[in-house]
Amino acid sequence: MEKNYAVDLKNISKEYNDVTVLNDINLYIRKNEFLTLLGPSGCGKTTTLRIIGGFEQPTEGKVIFEGKDITEVPPYKRQINTVFQKYALFPHMDIFDNIAFGLKIKKISNDEISKRVKEMLRLVNLQGFENRSIDSLSGGQQQRVAIARALVNEPKVLLLDEPLGALDLKLRKDMQIELKNMQKRVGITFIYVTHDQEEALTMSDTIVVMDKGVIQQIGTPVDIYNEPKNAFVAKFIGxxxxxxxxxxxxxxxxxxxxxxxxxxxxxxxxxxxxxxxxxxxxxxxxxxxxxxxxxxxxxxxxxxxxxxxxxxxxxxxxxxxxxxxxxxxxxxxxxxxxxxxxxxxxxx
Ligand SMILES: Nc1ncnc2c1ncn2[C@@H]1O[C@H](COP(=O)(O)OP(=O)(O)O)[C@@H](O)[C@H]1O
Ligand SMILES: [Mg+2]
Incomplete structure (x- = not known):
């Protein structure tokens, strides 16, 4: 299989009670790219992400990770981490323990944990926040902790499901740029879900426009904007x-x-x-x-x-x-x- 692909979805379909929510999705996701699934609510973005993460099984088709079939591999054995729309941080733990959580489970030494948490805090611009409590942070800061917590495990792919959805407009704009810079610095594959076309155009290397469980177009932001393939894409993108x-x-x-x-x-x-x-x-x-x-x-x-x-x-x-x-x-x-x-x- 092609070695430059991080994830490769092959003929993925998903049905819930005989209703088709994903219809023959075929998609290559290159290593280190920022790829965005874009489409209106209910078009199947989250379902696609959950299938890549392993939280959901496709009715048909295969999920390939770096050339290997991982369709049956459980989430925790995939080198893929997820940042959800709601931050899902542990409210009773401080920032350090929230970020260190995954590493402690892996029985990594305390010195190493300490070093990696510090690195992560620097990456998300929260140096010195180790001992702060979760509820003393703003929404944007909490989301950055959630991202640090996912990245500290050094996944090869990070899945982000509308991670900025709960933030107000100004903060969202700032975070879009920060996230994009972060992705460039860590050099891992980001698969990002949003229904916000502007957000997709700003951040992505590749945009996948979806509607009704079907991929409508795959392309760079410029391609999608300038050469929409059909009226749905044209209307949705601007x-x-x-x-x-x-x-x-x-x-x-x-x-x-x-x-x-x-x-x-x-x-x-x-x-x-x-x-x-x-x-x-x-x-x-x-x-x-x-x-x-x-x-x-x-x-x-x-x-x-x-x-x-x-x-x-x-x-x-x-x-x-x-x-x-x-x-x-x-x-x-x-x-x-x-x-x-x-x-x-x-x-x-
Ligand atoms: N567990 C489920 N059971 C039944 N239907 C579901 C389930 N999860 C999602 N769906 C349906 O699948 C469709 C796609 O949902 P989803 O992937 O969440 O869309 P999006 O993230 O693009 O808004 C929707 O019609 C939704 O109602
Ligand atoms: Mg969704």
């Missing part, structure tokens, strides 16, 4: 305008009654497609200069840009622009061919 279109021939698409140049090809003649245009790619121009025309129905200031909705016939266009047009203004909108993304229709 706010997008998605309209029906017809691909007349290569590089020529019709939508909203207009025929436009685009940069996509390889569709059947007159194939029905989804046309995706990101809000920041719609340029506001004078009504007579726009390939699209609409009336502004809503304006919201978002800090760096304005978010406006412009309505034209039965389509509402979302626009992100630093230029503000007041409600009821008739505006023109243009989009350049490379920003018109053509996607195959998803079959439900």
């Amino acid at each position: 706010e997008s305008n998605i309209v029906d279109g017809i691909m007349h021939e290569d590089f020529l698409v019709e939508f909203c009654g207009k025929i436009n140049n685009c940069v996509d090809k390889g569709f059947e003649k007159n194939e029905k497609v989804d046309v995706v245009i990101r809000p920041e790619d719609l340029e506001i121009v004078r009504p007579e200069d726009g390939m699209l025309k609409g009336k502004v129905t809503s304006v919201t200031f978002k800090g760096v840009h304005y978010e406006m909705i412009a309505k034209s016939e039965d389509t509402e266009w979302m626009i992100h622009s630093t230029i503000m047009k007041p409600i009821d203004t008739i505006i023109g909108m243009n989009v350049s061919p490379e920003n018109i993304h053509i996607m195959k229709k998803v079959r439900e």
Whole structure:
């Protein structure tokens, strides 16, 4: 088997009482990469993680770890550790004992334990916190203890299930960067679960977008953002305008009654497609200069840009622009061919 893979999921399916929650998941996870499972609530992220961790058995398929089949191996014998959404720290133990817990079970010498706990505290930026109690720490600090406790066992893979979910926005942003840096420093594989697309885009080397127990797309953040494979991914990964279109021939698409140049090809003649245009790619121009025309129905200031909705016939266009047009203004909108993304229709 390929030696560069840490984990390899082969045809994994999972059913609960005849309901399929994972449907033929195939996924290679490279050593040292930061891979994120991203998707809406209930799409099967946690179940996938639990199968990798060994807390759940797949109904079908295999879990391969560094080339060996570990499907039947119990969690504690896998070189994989988990950080859960709730910190699950021991409240009656101080920070030192919380982090040292796994090492004490392994009967490692006290000197060695002491040294490794100190190293971990440095790694998660909590030097000198050894004797503090858990409840004297903030949520972010507690989560860092949980991460230190998992990393101190030197797992080859760390599973993180929405570990920042309970933190407020500002702290979450800081922790995203810290976690990413930590992963680079320790150089182990992180498999991260989130339903937050921004978080996934910020942190990941690879993003796996899931919906209804099926992998929709695997790619780098840039790939996923710029080249979403279908309308689900486009909608989920960022706010997008998605309209029906017809691909007349290569590089020529019709939508909203207009025929436009685009940069996509390889569709059947007159194939029905989804046309995706990101809000920041719609340029506001004078009504007579726009390939699209609409009336502004809503304006919201978002800090760096304005978010406006412009309505034209039965389509509402979302626009992100630093230029503000007041409600009821008739505006023109243009989009350049490379920003018109053509996607195959998803079959439900
Ligand atoms: N132990 C279980 N028994 C029955 N159904 C379950 C169980 N665990 C998860 N599910 C179902 O599996 C689906 C996927 O759940 P989950 O993996 O937790 O999704 P996510 O983490 O993406 O929100 C959901 O519909 C959930 O209700
Ligand atoms: Mg979950």
